[in-house]
Amino acid sequence: MEPHEQLLDWATQQGVQLNGIAPQRIPGRGIGLLATRAIKPEEIALEVPTRCLRSISTVPKAITRKLPNTITVHGLLAADLALDKTAKYDLWNAVCPSPDDLTSMPLVWPAELQALLPQAARELLSKQQAKFVRDWSAVSEAYPNLEETGYRYAWMLVNTRTFYYLNSKLEKRGKDDHMCLQPVADLFNHGDEGCNVSFDTHGFAIKALQPYAQGDEVKICYGRHSGDFLLVEYGFVMDDNRWDEVVLDDVVLPRLSWRQKQRLEEVGFLGKYILDRETVCYRTQVALRLLCCGIREWKRFVDGIDDGEASQGAVNKLLVEMLKQHKAKADEMVEEVGHLEIGAPEQRSALMNRWKQVRSLVGVHISSLEEAEAE
Structure with missing residues (x-):
């Protein structure tokens, strides 16, 4: 009997209840939880009673x-x-x-x-x-x-x-x-739209939010995390992460003078410039306008008096320039990591894949902005 099968026997004896799921070894991915039958939305797939948890209360x-x-x-x-x-x-x-x-x-x-x-x-x-x-x-x-x-x-x-x-x-x-910590539940792998996890004084309940066919892997969402977070906290990179984002501070901050940084700090917009899968954040829009507009126009935008439409073209042009700089950095890092021999192969692979994700996300926005400009 495999270790995960022995765990299942032990866990059910402790009161853990599995409903339509079971642990199974997935080639190349370790152990996951697969549907043993069709599962409907709102069905509870797993219940773990409080007495099975390892928590601050169980530490000797x-x-x-x-x-x-x-x-x-x-x-x-x-x-x-x-x-x-x-x-x-x-x-x-x-x-x-x-x-x-x-x-x-x-x-x-x-x-x-x-x-x-x-x-x-x-x-x-x-x-x-x-x-x-x-x-x-x-x-x-x-x-x-x-x-x-x-x-x-x-x-x-x-x-x-x-x-x-x-x-x-x-x-x-x-x-x-x-x-x-809780047994069996810790075998769930991450998915953007996984099952809902809730708890009360009785224990944890994990509920399906979507239908699963027999044989499908059932996942939970660890949170709306970027690729950088998933890599550092969990040790994996995930393609098609809907919550992925890239920090642009490396290309924005060097363009700003000391006085411009001071102005941004005074209004609470210095640093943390983010590009997600949809757009750049408002903080980035504020910082780039300081480089494109006069101070009065910039202040009106910050105060919400000016919607920034008149300066959006200049902002987008500067943004494309910065994104191309960031993409060049990602290209350089992919090339550099590819020639390294330090560390384990899986470490270098994870690092390279993360930079490829950054390059891809930035590249999509460059194309989108250039197409909009051409229209």
Whole structure:
């Protein structure tokens, strides 16, 4: 019997209820949850009772007493996973990704590859690294014999497999620290439009939002995340991500003078210039008009008095120029990564694919803007 089949037997004995789905190994993609029959919208496909969760409430007191109250739930759950020597969760642990499976996460990439990530991904990774360092510092002080590699592996498991969760012990913690682990549900892969996940005091319920035919993979949506977020937080890149976006700060900010940056900061529009699958954000429109318009016209736009129609042509022309610069950067990075030999092949592949996604998204907007100009 395969590990995921043993997990299913164990989980159902614990009260987990599967309705029309079952775990199955998917060639090249690990384990996922497939429909065993036709599933209708609004059908509950999975229920996980509260007693099956691993949360702040289930971490042994012997561990919580040795760690500071300020440690994150993320760090606490990782400590529990890393230190647990009992057989209680053996069947659950057996289907978790191995350390090798997690090498696609930038957290464990060589520094040379990390430095080549797109700007947004680098910023996310920097925050993630700082969070890990804080957690590891607390845990290593309490457990000096625990190896960092083992704890990091447990920490990444928590990072990639937890669900948003709230109970009385979590109410005073920040939203990013409302989390728990749950069996079987952590086998769901990500999809833009996956099942709805909800919870109450009784446990979690995962409800289908669309019909599934027998044999279809049933997914949940991890959130409306960009490709940079999915890569850094989960270690994968996903084509046709409807929520993908590109940060344009690298091509916008260098064009601005010190005084222009000061003006943008004064009105709250300095930085965080985003291009999504539909258009550039309003912040970008504000910044580009500062480069295209006089100050009075720019102020009227910022104040909502001027709709910006008169200056839109100049803004679009400048935007195309900046997007071509960004696309050239993406071309350069794809070329550079293709010649690298550092890191694991899957790490270089993920990095290259992310830059290809950036290039594609930017290229689509360049074409769209140029076609509109030609009309």
